[in-house]
Amino acid sequence: xxxxxxxxxxxxFLDECDVVWKRPDSLLDxxxxxxxxxxHSVVHKLLMEVIxxxxxxxxxxxxxxxxxxxxxxxxxxVDMQQAAHGRATAVATGVKRVxxxxxxxxxxxxxxxxxxxxxxxxxxVNRGENITIIFINNGIYGMTGGQMAPTTLVGVKxxxxxxxxxxxxxxxxxxxxxxLAILPGAYYVTRTSVISSKHVRKTKKAxxxxxxxxxxxxxxxxxxEVVSNCPAGWKMTPVQSNKWLEEKVFEYYPxxxxxxxxKN
Amino acid sequence: xxxxxxMKGNEALAEAAIRAGTKGYFGYPITPQSELLEYLSVxxxxxxxxxxxxxxxxxxxxxVYGAAGMGERVMxxxxxxxxxxxxxxxxxxxxxxxPCLLVNVVRGGxxxxxxxxxxxxxxxxxxxxxxxxxKLIVLAPNGVQEMADFVYLxxxxxxxxxxxxxxxxxxxxxxxxxxxxxxxxxxxxHTVDKSQWATTGNVTGTHRVITSLYIKTEKMxxxxxxxxxxxxxxxxxxxxxxxxxxxxxxxxxxxxxxSARVSHKAVEICRAQGLKVGLLRPKTLFPFPEKQIRDxxxxxxxxxxxxxxxxxxxxxVQRHVSGRVPVEFYGRMGGLIPTPxxxxxxxKMMYTHINSMEASHV
Numbered sequence: 001x002x003x004x005x006x007x008x009x010x011x012x013f014l015d016e017c018d019v020v021w022k023r024p025d026s027l028l029d030x031x032x033x034x035x036x037x038x039x040h041s042v043v044h045k046l047l048m049e050v051i052x053x054x055x056x057x058x059x060x061x062x063x064x065x066x067x068x069x070x071x072x073x074x075x076x077x078v079d080m081q082q083a084a085h086g087r088a089t090a091v092a093t094g095v096k097r098v099x100x101x102x103x104x105x106x107x108x109x110x111x112x113x114x115x116x117x118x119x120x121x122x123x124x125v126n127r128g129e130n131i132t133i134i135f136i137n138n139g140i141y142g143m144t145g146g147q148m149a150p151t152t153l154v155g156v157k158x159x160x161x162x163x164x165x166x167x168x169x170x171x172x173x174x175x176x177x178x179x180l181a182i183l184p185g186a187y188y189v190t191r192t193s194v195i196s197s198k199h200v201r202k203t204k205k206a207x208x209x210x211x212x213x214x215x216x217x218x219x220x221x222x223x224x225e226v227v228s229n230c231p232a233g234w235k236m237t238p239v240q241s242n243k244w245l246e247e248k249v250f251e252y253y254p255x256x257x258x259x260x261x262x263k264n
Numbered sequence: 265x266x267x268x269x270x271m272k273g274n275e276a277l278a279e280a281a282i283r284a285g286t287k288g289y290f291g292y293p294i295t296p297q298s299e300l301l302e303y304l305s306v307x308x309x310x311x312x313x314x315x316x317x318x319x320x321x322x323x324x325x326x327x328v329y330g331a332a333g334m335g336e337r338v339m340x341x342x343x344x345x346x347x348x349x350x351x352x353x354x355x356x357x358x359x360x361x362x363p364c365l366l367v368n369v370v371r372g373g374x375x376x377x378x379x380x381x382x383x384x385x386x387x388x389x390x391x392x393x394x395x396x397x398x399k400l401i402v403l404a405p406n407g408v409q410e411m412a413d414f415v416y417l418x419x420x421x422x423x424x425x426x427x428x429x430x431x432x433x434x435x436x437x438x439x440x441x442x443x444x445x446x447x448x449x450x451x452x453x454h455t456v457d458k459s460q461w462a463t464t465g466n467v468t469g470t471h472r473v474i475t476s477l478y479i480k481t482e483k484m485x486x487x488x489x490x491x492x493x494x495x496x497x498x499x500x501x502x503x504x505x506x507x508x509x510x511x512x513x514x515x516x517x518x519x520x521x522x523s524a525r526v527s528h529k530a531v532e533i534c535r536a537q538g539l540k541v542g543l544l545r546p547k548t549l550f551p552f553p554e555k556q557i558r559d560x561x562x563x564x565x566x567x568x569x570x571x572x573x574x575x576x577x578x579x580x581v582q583r584h585v586s587g588r589v590p591v592e593f594y595g596r597m598g599g600l601i602p603t604p605x606x607x608x609x610x611x612k613m614m615y616t617h618i619n620s621m622e623a624s625h626v
Contacts, residue, residue: 094331
């Protein structure tokens with residue numbers, strides 16, 4: 001597939017240049033609806049790069065959630081199903097159970113995976129379904145206009161916690177990755193971010209590993225949490241939002257592997 | 265055709281599901297349908313399918329969504345409160361046009377209700393049940409044989425119309441034992457090509473998407489119009505019903521499922537006493553035998569609708585009788601089944617009333 005945005009651009013040194021950005025084949029050549037600076041687009045690109053590099057597009061099935069990434073299937077050129085809010089892992093289970101030879105992933109936000117779909121998330125992981133879950137945790141309901149999420153930090157103001165999240169009223173931010181890691185059905189649980197090229201590379205490595213584990217079919221769920229931003233919902237510039245992540249959010253949601261497969 | 269076997273309704277349905285080529289079953293235990301789950305847990309994995317006990321009916325119906333999207337024959341079963349939990353997922357399935365088989369072995373409600381048989385979920389079954397304008401194809405068996413037969417029919421109709429099909433049974437049909445024979449059914453001969461839409465992997469370079477989300481209003485209306493056109497086609501082509509002694513009847517009972525079974529007996533008692541009573545039994549609740557009701561309303565002087573609820577199908581019968589003749593109702597609720605004699609008493613009262621009306625006009 002040709003990239004129309006590159007048409008007409010010529011450079012006599014092109015062959016000698018290093019490619020610093022290339023749209024993966026499986027990322028459709030359309031304008032994304034995500035806000036400027038949002039991490040979703042970066043993760044979409046990584047996801048499609050991994051699928052192209054592993055050569056699994058012809059047997060991959062993706063499940064899109066409800067939330068900002070509800071239209072993920074408009075960008076990802078893999079066969080996809082759009083799930084009801086919170087039910088992506090149940091849908092993925094149905095797919096995998098009748099076609100165990102397919103590579104199945106869900107792409108879910110925090111409201112989807114850690115609030116309305118908590119039950120499905122826990123039981124899918126507990127069954128050890130051989131699927132990959134990409135979890136975008138940006139601590140807010142972006143699509144509906146910036147309401148408090150299960151993962152919103154204490155004290156953070158949202159449109160439904162206007163004086164800041166108060167644990168007496170709303171309870172505590174949910175560390176669902178740590179919760180899932182204790183289940184025997186969780187094979188690989190890791191937490192990354194995409195705030196810099198270093199972190200982007202780490203995230204790609206994690207997504208690659210998550211799919212490789214599924215292809216090998218050794219264990220159970222491979223789970224990659226990307227702690228991401230929501231400049232529009234947080235009412236920050238993209239740069240401010242990344243700074244906030246580094247200064248506050250990573251303290252509560254520390255980056256790194258939470259559970260790695262037994263190397264033996 | 266197989267040998268005759270004595271089986272429970274739930275087990276006969278489960279056995280037929282395996283023979284009809286079910287590749288995935290996803291369900292959650294609830295009385296009075298749990299035998300279905302138990303039977304499939306033992307047999308399905310050894311006979312070409314995959315059985316999974318879900319963590320809830322909500323998860324189960326969404327597993328059905330995913331598996332149906334792979335183009336495989338898949339199903340779930342439940343009883344009333346569980347069917348309520350599934351409604352959101354069924355609405356998505358109907359809009360995404362995913363063929364699958366649903367079974368509701370109805371128990372008495374509302375609320376947690378009772379585990380005894382009921383027909384209280386008629387409205388929920390035939391009027392949509394979840395959000396938005398959609399319809400299920402609804403089949404109403406009247407015994408163990410049809411519990412099995414309607415599985416094959418259900419899968420065939422689901423595949424033909426890309427629409428969820430519901431078998432609306434009740435606790436008695438699920439639990440009672442009768443002789444049943446399984447037809448010779450060649451799954452391959454009944455297999456429909458789903459490669460245009462099933463999301464089995466992007467091999468062509470153009471991906472397939474299963475969704476019920478159409479944010480542009482014109483597109484959403486277009487999808488709705490397409491669904492409505494399909495429902496009209498189903499109404500035209502797929503009505504199924506049984507008539508008992510209606511040729512010369514001056515009164516007709518309309519009843520489905522177990523109520524029709526009891527009503528059949530009431531017809532026999534009435535006929536033995538010289539009363540010209542017949543029975544119309546819809547086998548499909550959607551599509552409803554509208555024309556047959558209209559035709560009979562030109563022949564009979566009154567209808568009696570018998571149901572195990574407060575009068576739900578009654579409204580559909582009234583709609584198509586359109587006031588031409590009186591439509592009376594007899595029903596029991598709370599898990600009770602009407603007896604033939606209760607129905608005969610009601611019929612005799614109706615004849616007395618009509619005769620006295622006629623006498624007063626003389």
